[in-house]
Amino acid sequence: MRKLTLAVSALAGITALPAHAQSSVTLYGLIDQGFNYVSNVQTGRSGGALTGKHQYALSDGATGIGGSRWGLKGSEDLGGGYKAVFTLENGFNINTGGLAQGGLMFGRQAFVGLAAPIGQITFGRQYDIVSDMLFAYSEAGEIPGHMGANPDDFDDLGHSIRVNNSIKFRSTQFAGVTVGGLYSVGGVAGSPGRNQVWALAATYAAGPFGAGVGYVNARDPNLSFFGTNGNAGGSTTNNMGSFGSATTGQTNPIYSGFASATTYQILIAGTKYHFGAVTLGGTYTHASFDGLGDTTAGPNPQRYTGTAVFNNGEVNATYTFTPAFSVNAAYSYTRKASVGASGEATYHQGTLSAAYLLSKRTELYALAIYQKASGTDSLGQPAVASITQLTASPTDHQLLVRLGIVHTF
Known part of the structure; x- marks a missing residue:
């Protein structure tokens, strides 16, 4: 599919170094602005019941992996097919000018590493390798971007999560196969398994066909996986979402009640096929929050x-x-x-969208997303609809209509 490039070079400096060495630094970015209509968002609760109203608002970030950003990426040729590489990427809100990712300066990405003929290894704050490699098979990899992710992006296919203290490897493609892995060091003295994250992924591409599979294992996920932004707290804080209050809405009600999990596991498989003007894709996700009840990992007010x-x-x-x-x-x-x-819960979500390129760097888009919930969600309440990136609905349904513009530089 025609998608805007997330890193279009606008400023590049090339400096000659002695012998074979050559360096480059590129400034790049993306600004995504849109007007939202949401049928119903929570405004709090009254008499024990959730309250809400429809909403009109300007909102930052829908296409690509969501959210306005600017960054610096660079490389130094070391010779023999080897390079030193780095990326520093800042997320911000165009409507306020404020920092995203809980106020971190380079909250989207910050890493350094080496690239070789067989692949690239990097160290720092990075996206999970599974969402990196399987993102393109999902709806989040199409026009709607992050907002088109599965409900509350519970499987991270919408690129919600960055993993701190991580080592990531991604191979060069050989005979259509690409493999990758990630390991995040927990850093807890005397407990090497605490707060660690590891993941593996592989994809295969041959002509119009592509497929991939990946697995993520996060110990103490409330801290190690969902608690990596600048405003995150310790084990007494629910970094996965909020139960809301009398004057604020809930966040991520689909899974935020499971902050006391000892382990979070995700298994994802995806495929995509192009024929003529048509591209068909599909994904399957199995995710589990295991060992609930560990209050050293996160709060458990529901006593799960x-x-x-x-x-x-x-x-x-x-x-x-x-x-x-x-x-x-x-x-x-x-x-x-x-x-x-x-109890059990189900969520149906449908998406329609369209995009038009005014130029190679400027895109207009429109999208509509409808979600319907039933059953009992993680907060022990009748399940409410919760489209990714929005405040949850007070009811079992929610509709988003968005008109937006994206400009890359």
Whole structure:
């Protein structure tokens, strides 16, 4: 599908070094602004019941992996096919000028490493390798971007999570196969397994066909996986979301009640096929919050024990009318299995979108997302709809309509 490049070079300096060495530094960025209509968002609670109203608002970030950003990336030729590389990427909110990712200066990415003929290894704050390599198969990799992710982006296919203190390797493609891995050092004295994250992924591409599979294992996920932004807290803080209050809405109600999990596991498989003007894709996700009840990892006000399991299937399709104009549609189904006092829940989500390129760097887009929930969610309440990046609905349904513009530089 025709997508805007996330890192279009606007400023590059090339400096000659002795012998074979050559260095470059590139400034790049993306600004994503849009007008949202949301049918119903939570405003708090009254008399024990959730309250809400419809909302009109300017909102930052929908396409690509979501959110305005600027960054610096550079490389130094070391000879023999080897390079030193780095990336520093800042996230910001165009409507306020404020820093994103909890106020971190380079909260989107910050890493340094080496690139070789067999692949690249990097060290620092980075995206998980599985969402890196399988993002393109999902609806989040199409026109809607981050907002088109599965409900509350529970499987991180919408690139919500950055992993701190991580070592990541991604191979060069050989015979259509690319492999990758990530390990995040927990750093807890005397407990090497605490707060660690590891992940593996592999993809295969041959002509119009592509497929991939990946696995993530995060210990103490409330801290190691969901608690990596600048405003995160310790084990007494729910970094996965919020129960809300009398005057504030809930966040991530689909899974935020499971902050006491000892381990979070994700298994994702995806595929995509191009034929003519049509691109068809699909993903399957199995995610589990295991060992619930560990209050050294996160709060557990619902007193859950055991395991919460999510299964999701998604199909997406894009039709390219011209190189400048394309439309997209997708459907996903998510089911949460029963755990403790929390019953089962299901989420249906449908997406329609269109995009038009005014130039190689400027895109206009429109999208509509509808979600319908049923059952009991992680907060032990009748399940409410919660589209990724929005405040949750007070009811079992939610509609988003968005008109936006993206400019890359």
